[in-house]
Amino acid sequence: xxxxxxxxxxxxxxxxxxxxxxxxxxxxxxxxxxxxxxxxxxxxxxxxxxxxxxxxxxxxxxxxxxxxxxxxxxxxxxxxxxxxxxxxxxxxxxxxxxxxxxxxxxxxxxxxxxxxxxxxxxxxxxxxxxxxxxxxxxxxxxxxxxxxxxxxxxxxxxxxxxxxxxxxxxxxxxxxxxxxxxxxxxxxxxxxxxxxxxxxxxxxxxxxxxxxxxxxxxxxxxxxxxxxxxxxxxxxxxxxxxxxxxxxxxxxxxxxxxxxxxxxx
Numbered sequence: 001x002x003x004x005x006x007x008x009x010x011x012x013x014x015x016x017x018x019x020x021x022x023x024x025x026x027x028x029x030x031x032x033x034x035x036x037x038x039x040x041x042x043x044x045x046x047x048x049x050x051x052x053x054x055x056x057x058x059x060x061x062x063x064x065x066x067x068x069x070x071x072x073x074x075x076x077x078x079x080x081x082x083x084x085x086x087x088x089x090x091x092x093x094x095x096x097x098x099x100x101x102x103x104x105x106x107x108x109x110x111x112x113x114x115x116x117x118x119x120x121x122x123x124x125x126x127x128x129x130x131x132x133x134x135x136x137x138x139x140x141x142x143x144x145x146x147x148x149x150x151x152x153x154x155x156x157x158x159x160x161x162x163x164x165x166x167x168x169x170x171x172x173x174x175x176x177x178x179x180x181x182x183x184x185x186x187x188x189x190x191x192x193x194x195x196x197x198x199x200x201x202x203x204x205x206x207x208x209x210x211x212x213x214x215x216x217x218x219x220x221x222x223x224x225x226x227x228x229x230x231x232x233x234x235x236x237x238x239x240x241x242x243x244x245x246x247x248x249x250x251x252x253x254x255x256x257x258x259x260x261x262x263x264x265x
Contacts, residue, residue, distance in 0.1 A: 026072040029158055039075055042112070045204035047102040047180060050080040054099030062086040062188065064094050072116050072197045074158060079116070080198040084188060091187035101139065101179035102201075109170050110206040111136050111148060111163045113183070116197035117155040132194075134161060135184035136201070141177025147184050153196070164206060221246060 032038075040046050050068055057064030062085055069081040084094045115134060131154045135147040148169065150161040165173070183198065215234030220242045223229060232238065241247060251258050 023070050025070045028073045032074070040112075040114075040200040040202055042202050042204045045105070045108075045202040046200055047104070047203055048080075048098060048201040049076055050199060050201075051076050051078050052099075055080055055096060056099075057082060057084070057094060057096050059084065059092050059094045059188075061088045061090065062092045062094060064096070066096055069197070072158075074114055074116075074199040076199075081195060082183075082185070082198070083193050083195045084185060084190075085193040086188060086191050089191065091189055094185040094188055095137075096183040096185070096198075097181065101181050104138065104173065104178040104180060104203050105205070106176055107174065107205050108203040109165045110204055111150065111161075111165070112200070112202045112204075113150060113161045114158055114199040115151075115153065115161055116158050117153045118194050118196055132185050132188055132196075135186065136163075136180060137182040137184050138173055139179050139181045140173055141175050145181060146172070147186075158199075 053068055055066045055068075057066040064082060064084040066080065066082050068078040070078060071081065072079050080096070082094070082096055086092050113134070113136065131152040133152045134150040136150060137145050137147050139145045146169070148163055148165070150163045151159075180201070180203070183201070185196070188194075213231070216232045217234055217236035217238050219229065219232050220238045220240060221244055245258075245260065
């Protein structure tokens with residue numbers, strides 16, 4: 001009887017421990033579920049899906065914790081979580097490094113990275129801290145590292161950062177041996193912890209197919225001299241605008257007149 005009670009107590013202790021220390025599992029964006037998007041748009045080009053552990057962070061004037069987590073969800077089961085905080089009151093640069101440099105494809109001209117933004121940067125600290133800039137560090141075959149700027153974080157929730165390399169950058173990293181050596185956050189001025197989440201880092205050759213569509217109806221007003229009508233060269237006329245003043249508003253006041261005039265150039 002005593003042994004049975006001991007076994008039951010151990011089982012209950014194990015179950016309680018699992019409940020207390022179970023990791024919170026987030027919910028995927030409903031738009032992604034509705035659209036059936038369960039993997040990256042370029043699954044064969046994903047260099048890091050962050051499903052495995054081993055990523056680390058470093059900063060000389062701050063602390064950064066990097067871990068895989070299920071707190072947020074996008075593709076697969078895990079995303080990468082980075083929590084960073086300055087220890088001195090000056091701008092800092094944070095490096096989030098893979099276990100080993102990630103081998104880039106031989107030909108690529110685009111970089112994408114899914115990022116879950118931190119609302120503090122845009123709601124609480126915009127004036128004093130401002131958004132942090134995301135970069136992907138590429139290192140060429142000769143060992144020269146370059147930070148490719150993706151975007152400055154000014155959003156909540158998941159957002160796809162997309163960067164097309166300049167012709168000069170494409171030439172610089174076109175030779176075999178290029179690797180991704182870090183995700184770089186800069187400049188960081190926050191003295192309180194801030195958190196970002198990452199998923200699906202991809203490098204690929206972007207295929208930009210020409211757009212084809214029927215000409216749209218002509219505009220409802222005469223264009224200024226030399227203005228390009230764009231795609232509005234087809235049959236019919238657009239219903240708006242329908243006057244030369246276009247969207248110039250009427251006044252709600254009495255005995256008023258709205259007009260427009262040109263001064264110099």
